[in-house]
Amino acid sequence: MSAIRILIAEDNDLVSLTLEEQLKGLGYDVIGIARSGVEAVNLAGRLKPDLIMMDIRMPEMEGTEAAARIRDQFPVPIIMLTAYADKDTVRKAEAAGALAYLVKPINEIELPPAINIALARFKEMQALRNQVDELEESLEARKLIERAKGILMQRLGLNERDAYERLRQRARDKRAKMKDIAQAIIEAEELLGS
Numbered sequence: 494m495s496a497i498r499i500l501i502a503e504d505n506d507l508v509s510l511t512l513e514e515q516l517k518g519l520g521y522d523v524i525g526i527a528r529s530g531v532e533a534v535n536l537a538g539r540l541k542p543d544l545i546m547m548d549i550r551m552p553e554m555e556g557t558e559a560a561a562r563i564r565d566q567f568p569v570p571i572i573m574l575t576a577y578a579d580k581d582t583v584r585k586a587e588a589a590g591a592l593a594y595l596v597k598p599i600n601e602i603e604l605p606p607a608i609n610i611a612l613a614r615f616k617e618m619q620a621l622r623n624q625v626d627e628l629e630e631s632l633e634a635r636k637l638i639e640r641a642k643g644i645l646m647q648r649l650g651l652n653e654r655d656a657y658e659r660l661r662q663r664a665r666d667k668r669a670k671m672k673d674i675a676q677a678i679i680e681a682e683e684l685l686g687s
Contacts, residue, residue, distance in 0.1 A: 496522040497608065500542035502533035502559065503574065504551055508597060512546065512574075515601045521608070530554025537563045544608060547591075549575040549582060560589035570615035572607055574599065634672035641675035644682045 499521050503509040513523045524540050527533035530551040537545060545563065549556040560571045572593040573586040586594050592611040595603060638660060645656040660678075664671040 496520055497612070498522045498524045498540075498543045499608075500525050500527065500533070500536055500540060500545045502527040502530070502536075502545060502547040502551065502556060504528050504548060508548075508574075512599060515599070515604060516546075519601070519604060528552070530556055530559035533559045534562050534566070537569060538567055541567070542569060544611060545569055545571045546595075547571055547573055549573055549577070549586060557585045557589040560586075560591060564590040568615075568619070570611040572611050634670070634675075637672050637675040637679065641678040644678055648682075 499516055501509050501512055501516075501523060503512065503526065509526050513526065516523050524542055525536045527536050531553045533545065533547060533551070533556070534554070545560075547556045547560055551559065556573065560573065563569060563571065570592045571590060572595060573589070573591040574595050574597055575582055575586070576597045578596050583594060592614045593607040595607055638657075641660060642653060642656040645651050645659055646653060649656075651659065660671055660674055664674045667674065
């Protein structure tokens with residue numbers, strides 16, 4: 494298995510170099526260092542890291558804003574780094590989508606568990622997002638099929654079961670999804686007027 498590819502977003506040279514050495518010593522692949530929030534967003538899009546370690550306080554664009562933009566444009570797990578552990582800062586990191594939070598100076602022993610947890614939580618979140626998308630698509634298809642059945646029942650005098658079977662058979666004959674056949678029936682009905 495290849496090493497986990499990490500982008501560091503930290504404007505303090507000493508902190509970023511120390512973190513880079515720690516990560517490399519633990520077997521991670523540091524693929525870039527961003528010195529500002531804007532650079533972090535650009536490098537995240539270009540380098541497609543497996544994980545980002547982002548300082549909360551960054552020049553040009555705060556780390557929390559950069560993290561939120563990255564989350565919206567190209568989702569990737571983000572661990573926020575900060576010298577502050579107050580509730581307000583933690584809330585900002587959570588709102589930006591951070592999956593872990595480390596307080597500087599960073600202890601090398603804390604890195605593998607934080608990285609593993611962030612990667613695992615991200616994987617779980619992606620699976621849940623996919624499940625939600627599938628459920629929404631299934632619900633939308635069900636609505637279209639119900640509406641098309643109603644049209645067939647009204648136009649052809651069919652009962653609900655026969656209307657459903659007609660939809661299903663047409664989908665088989667056309668090698669199409671029932672949802673697509675239902676959509677075509679609804680569009681035809683709208684064109685012809687009810």
